[in-house]
Amino acid sequence: MVRRSSVFERPEVAKLFEHWTAEAIQGVLDDILGFWGCLDLTTAIHWRWNPRLKTTLGRAIFEDMVVELNPLLLARYPGQVRHVLIHEVAHLVVQRLHGTQSPHGSIWKAYMSKAGESPAATHNLDVSDLRRKRTKKRILHRSRWGLPKIF
Numbered sequence: 019m020v021r022r023s024s025v026f027e028r029p030e031v032a033k034l035f036e037h038w039t040a041e042a043i044q045g046v047l048d049d050i051l052g053f054w055g056c057l058d059l060t061t062a063i064h065w066r067w068n069p070r071l072k073t074t075l076g077r078a079i080f081e082d083m084v085v086e087l088n089p090l091l092l093a094r095y096p097g098q099v100r101h102v103l104i105h106e107v108a109h110l111v112v113q114r115l116h117g118t119q120s121p122h123g124s125i126w127k128a129y130m131s132k133a134g135e136s137p138a139a140t141h142n143l144d145v146s147d148l149r150r151k152r153t154k155k156r157i158l159h160r161s162r163w164g165l166p167k168i169f
């Protein structure tokens with residue numbers, strides 16, 4: 019069950035979901051797994067939107083064989099969806115077929131290259147406004163006798 023989130027109600031996210039339907043995303047996954055010769059992994063690998071992701075476009079969770087995608091950031095950069103999917107699913111495939119490896123090491127890079135995708139591990143998108151806000155540690159408190167104090 020998907021937890022309701024205000025992220026999913028944003029118009030730009032709704033637009034992203036219109037284009038990147040579950041079928042479209044599954045289609046990319048099936049295509050790339052077939053291309054890599056491991057279509058048998060298609061039932062083992064899952065994906066989901068995770069509205070709690072902040073500045074990462076996506077992530078791979080090995081224990082659950084899940085790819086998570088950042089809806090808010092990808093709504094802003096919808097052209098990245100395919101790349102992020104392939105980037106993350108490559109992590110799962112490498113782990114499953116080659117065991118624990120350096121995350122963006124030579125085997126992972128070989129899968130990315132074979133898929134015709136850049137093996138860059140980080141993005142240069144502007145995410146400054148998406149960073150988690152620091153919780154204010156200091157509380158402005160008005161004392162009973164007069165001026166505000168900061169604790």
Ligand SMILES: [Zn+2]
Nearest residue numbers: 105109121139
């Ligand atoms: Zn990665």
